[in-house]
Amino acid sequence: MIYHLALAGDWAAAGPAGEYRVSTLGRTLEEEGFIHASADLEQARGVAGRFYRDVAEPLVLLAIDEDLLGCPVRREVPDGMTEAFPHIYGPVPVAAVVSATPFAVEDAG
Template identity: 60%
Template sequence: MTPIFHLALARDWEAAQRAGTYTVSTRGRSLAEVGFIHASRADQWTGVRDRFYADVTEPMVLLRIDPALLDVPVVEEPPGPGASETFPHIYGPLPVRAVVRAIPLDRAAAAPPGPPEPSALLPDVPAAPGRPDAPRESFSRVYFREMFVNVTLLCVVLAVGLLGALAGHAVSDEGGVGIGGLAGVVVGIGAAVLLFRRRHGGRRA
């Protein structure tokens, strides 16, 4: 599901992690007072920050929320009478487990107004269980893991080709090695492609 976002003071988020739920509606107001928690879509939160949190000097975090993990309704509503734009409102406590990422805004709060690149600030990488602010996996680690996988697939092709050559030699001394090796390489390539597709197909799912 499309994520929604909530701007929070870092101390309020820390308290919520200890309690298990977050119950601040907006700056200076609680869920009990308002009846819902204010949230935003990806293209809205910067405007909310600039309008209502521009003078905040203490640390803040941007909570990225997965609506599928909520057990309370999320309703799209205008923020007030006469407003045409709607915002997502969370009608109940926000469970900490529904926050898939908490992004520190110490530096972003001082940035010039305007929506940042979503891929730069809001990556689609889930946080580790119980650690919503855990850093993303490093590029070098991903790179070397993918290189290892590709080399392993190449070794599979070569091994199957060698087995085919040995089998061909056992059947016939004349041309058996070449035919068996070629057949083995074809089978190995097919197996490698199948493994590659299953691995990356599983990631997209």
């Protein structure tokens, strides 16, 4: 299982489309080249604390089954970081998301 923080509105729009194509805040899969993800809940909390503190729109934490993606997932270390993060190199089929849980940035600690 890997995780992705999504704006609730972006996730809601994925339902009718059948796939999710948002990489990160304000950037699409096409713009970024991959979809950012986290390897576990602790990593997702760290991402929330670093990048989502000022986001007013409700967030959801997507739990994604890698086996259902149908595209490559690579663990890569971003510039300036020391830990590897999963990067999803294609759209996320809605069927690959096993849960979408409301997430409050305060949960990030």
